Amino acid sequence: xxxxxxxxxxxxxxxxxxxxxxxxxxxxxxxxxGLGNFRALFANSAITTSWVNTVVYAATGVxxxxxxxxxxxxxxxxxxxxxxxxxxxxxxxxxxxAVDEAVIWNWMYDPNFGVINSTLRSLHLIGAYxxxxxxxxxxxxxxxxxxxxxxxxxxxxxxxxxxxxxxPLDLYEAARVDGAxxxxxxxxVTLPLIRPAIAVAAVQAIVLSLNVFDQVYVxxxxxxxxxxxxxxxxxxxxQDLNFGSGYALSLMVTVATVLxxxxxxxxxxxxxEAS
Amino acid sequence: MxxxxxxxxxxxxxxxxxxGVLLAAGCSAGGxxxxxxxxxxxxxxxxxxxxxxxxxxxxxxxxxxxGIKVNWVVIGWDDLQTxxxxxxxxxxxxxxxTDVDWSRVGEYAKTGWFYPMNKWISPASLQSDVPQLxxxxxxxxxxxxxxxxxxxxxxANTKDFKKAGVSAFPDTVTGLTAALKKLQxxxxxxxxxxxxxxxxxxxxxxYQMTAxxxxxxxxxxxxxxxxxxxxxxxxxMNWMVxxxxxxxxxxxNISEADYTGFTTEMAKNRVAMELCDYSGSxxxxxxxxxxxxxxxxxxxxPTPGATGAGANVANPDGIGIxxxxxxxxxAAEFIKWFTQTKNQAIWxxxxxxxxxxxxxxxxxxxxxLSLLASSGKYAQAxxxxxxxxxxxxxxxxxxxxxxxxxxxxxxxxxxxxxxxGQESVKQAVRNIxxxxxxxxxxx
Numbered sequence: 001x002x003x004x005x006x007x008x009x010x011x012x013x014x015x016x017x018x019x020x021x022x023x024x025x026x027x028x029x030x031x032x033x034g035l036g037n038f039r040a041l042f043a044n045s046a047i048t049t050s051w052v053n054t055v056v057y058a059a060t061g062v063x064x065x066x067x068x069x070x071x072x073x074x075x076x077x078x079x080x081x082x083x084x085x086x087x088x089x090x091x092x093x094x095x096x097x098a099v100d101e102a103v104i105w106n107w108m109y110d111p112n113f114g115v116i117n118s119t120l121r122s123l124h125l126i127g128a129y130x131x132x133x134x135x136x137x138x139x140x141x142x143x144x145x146x147x148x149x150x151x152x153x154x155x156x157x158x159x160x161x162x163x164x165x166x167x168p169l170d171l172y173e174a175a176r177v178d179g180a181x182x183x184x185x186x187x188x189v190t191l192p193l194i195r196p197a198i199a200v201a202a203v204q205a206i207v208l209s210l211n212v213f214d215q216v217y218v219x220x221x222x223x224x225x226x227x228x229x230x231x232x233x234x235x236x237x238x239q240d241l242n243f244g245s246g247y248a249l250s251l252m253v254t255v256a257t258v259l260x261x262x263x264x265x266x267x268x269x270x271x272x273e274a275s
Numbered sequence: 276m277x278x279x280x281x282x283x284x285x286x287x288x289x290x291x292x293x294x295g296v297l298l299a300a301g302c303s304a305g306g307x308x309x310x311x312x313x314x315x316x317x318x319x320x321x322x323x324x325x326x327x328x329x330x331x332x333x334x335x336x337x338x339x340x341x342g343i344k345v346n347w348v349v350i351g352w353d354d355l356q357t358x359x360x361x362x363x364x365x366x367x368x369x370x371x372x373t374d375v376d377w378s379r380v381g382e383y384a385k386t387g388w389f390y391p392m393n394k395w396i397s398p399a400s401l402q403s404d405v406p407q408l409x410x411x412x413x414x415x416x417x418x419x420x421x422x423x424x425x426x427x428x429x430x431a432n433t434k435d436f437k438k439a440g441v442s443a444f445p446d447t448v449t450g451l452t453a454a455l456k457k458l459q460x461x462x463x464x465x466x467x468x469x470x471x472x473x474x475x476x477x478x479x480x481x482y483q484m485t486a487x488x489x490x491x492x493x494x495x496x497x498x499x500x501x502x503x504x505x506x507x508x509x510x511x512m513n514w515m516v517x518x519x520x521x522x523x524x525x526x527x528n529i530s531e532a533d534y535t536g537f538t539t540e541m542a543k544n545r546v547a548m549e550l551c552d553y554s555g556s557x558x559x560x561x562x563x564x565x566x567x568x569x570x571x572x573x574x575x576x577p578t579p580g581a582t583g584a585g586a587n588v589a590n591p592d593g594i595g596i597x598x599x600x601x602x603x604x605x606a607a608e609f610i611k612w613f614t615q616t617k618n619q620a621i622w623x624x625x626x627x628x629x630x631x632x633x634x635x636x637x638x639x640x641x642x643x644l645s646l647l648a649s650s651g652k653y654a655q656a657x658x659x660x661x662x663x664x665x666x667x668x669x670x671x672x673x674x675x676x677x678x679x680x681x682x683x684x685x686x687x688x689x690x691x692x693x694x695x696g697q698e699s700v701k702q703a704v705r706n707i708x709x710x711x712x713x714x715x716x717x718x
Contacts, residue, residue, distance in 0.1 A: 224473070
């Protein structure tokens with residue numbers, strides 16, 4: 001309890017309070033700033049760009065990782081040869097550090113020797129090597145998000161797979177007796193029973209997607225093109241030494257994360273309980 | 276060092292937030308202690324640097340001489356900047372001596388996070404031997420002591436240029452553009468590397484080209500000097516962006532922030548020149564047969580300017596004593612030893628590989644370079660000495676402004692966007708100037 005209070009509650013309270021103060025070693029002393037930090041953040045085009053980008057990262061991250069998580073879990077539920085090996089391979093992207101994955105994907109996207117360029121060229125789909133990252137905003141966002149989804153999906157698969165394996169086989173048997181086909185059984189038996197797991201998977205995807213930093217930093221640098229809110233928090237706080245604005249941005253991301261997570265839980269988990 | 280090894284900086288920044296938060300909470304943030312001398316008379320100092328340590332034997336020698344034991348902790352450049360800011364803000368001890376990047380000098384002068392070193396080192400006595408000293412001075416105060424003499428250089432594969440019919444390396448940008456087009460006709464599709472990723476390397480390259488065009492980006496009052504289309508800064512940006520958009524520069528440079536990526540292109544002969552290369556790269560990279568396919572082909576060349584060879588921008592690293600140091604006097608003793616004429620030459624190879632600090636670009640003292648030149652153990656040492664003495668100039672002669680980080684962010688973001696076609700050079704210049712006005716207004 002003390003541990004949580006010191007490492008979580010205290011910093012949260014300090015961050016919340018200081019978000020309303022002008023805190024910068026370049027502009028002392030610390031003084032009350034009301035909503036000034038928040039106004040400045042919304043007037044900053046790099047921050048607004050990163051807000052939009054982060055919404056896209058979060059929306060696509062949550063939807064794709066959840067859909068792929070369900071699909072992966074259903075596929076892996078069946079017993080087949082080398083299932084253990086496949087499971088281990090599925091987990092690998094989640095187990096690897098995000099930085100390593102971003103570096104690997106950066107190489108794959110590389111405009112000079114990347115495997116994606118060489119594959120597309122050998123398939124005669126492109127005439128010359130392309131620059132994938134850094135020229136077009138949405139292409140950059142999508143390509144970074146692919147890496148993010150690549151990393152967060154395995155955990156979704158595992159969470160949902162655990163729930164799938166806990167469903168009694170009798171229920172499927174009963175459904176089959178009642179004339180339910182595979183799709184109907186999935187919709188009426190599987191889906192309602194794995195909803196709590198989907199809720200948990202969605203929440204982890206929301207938290208990770210809203211806080212995406214590593215992949216963005218490695219693949220996009222400081223360019224506003226594909227920037228995320230966490231990257232802007234880092235820049236504002238530790239490059240610009242504008243701690244007050246950094247606190248304000250952190251607070252906004254935290255509030256957004258809590259609200260969206262709560263909404264996801266309410267939407268999926270409670271409906272599951274009701275059903 | 277604001278730009279060298281950007282890749283290392285980029286990756287190194289990742290755990291920075293966590294490190295900073297831990298440090299602010301009073302914990303001792305990590306790093307790997309790779310150089311530790313033993314013995315001594317009880318005094319002990321911690322030196323936090325992004326550089327590898329001097330050889331253990333040398334540190335042991337220092338301990339024997341002074342009784343000061345040195346714990347050298349290596350930490351990534353970005354992590355280190357975060358650590359410095361977080362520790363200073365929370366008044367927490369983390370090291371007795373640490374990095375003072377030239378770009379942070381104004382910031383540290385304003386925040387007072389470092390001791391002025393005048394108490395221990397007389398700047399006047401160094402003026403003639405350390406050309407980049409002014410970069411670390413603010414109002415007569417020496418905020419950090421330069422400990423290397425990195426500066427921007429132009430490196431070119433003279434064999435490629437000759438093959439394309441360019442016998443002498445051009446000394447104007449007009450001549451360079453024409454020469455690069457000849458290289459293209461002779462089969463090198465994108466012959467010139469310039470940084471275009473939204474990172475510090477792009478800002479520094481613009482300062483370099485502005486200096487080569489005969490100007491500087493800010494004057495002594497930190498007023499933008501680049502807003503007029505005829506100004507060197509405007510022309511330099513225009514030329515850089517045109518070079519990218521017209522295909523003289525590899526398109527992939529728009530997202531390539533890793534310095535090793537550029538040197539690899541040069542070493543593999545995919546480009547024929549690096550416009551904003553780092554002093555020391557010929558000897559430490561292009562002349563290394565195991566990793567270079569252009570041995571004996573690359574040389575330092577005067578940077579082309581508007582009407583003739585231009586200046587080179589200094590990009591040195593410094594070391595200073597944070598106000599939270601436990602033993603500032605011992606730290607000063609170490610800094611004096613670390614920057615001695617002979618030791619500087621040893622770090623660069625005077626005594627052979629056993630004394631070298633890996634990645635050390637160039638001694639900050641002319642006297643050390645003279646030692647190296649006379650020993651014949653450093654590639655083009657005499658040429659580098661001339662460049663350092665006569666051409667290396669501070670990007671901000673009045674010292675980097677305290678809001679340098681925000682300024683640089685605006686610079687690289689806008690030039691990057693101009694290169695991608697999201698805005699014009701005119702808009703980029705206007706945006707940067709507006710940012711300067713805002714930063715000046717907010718103090």
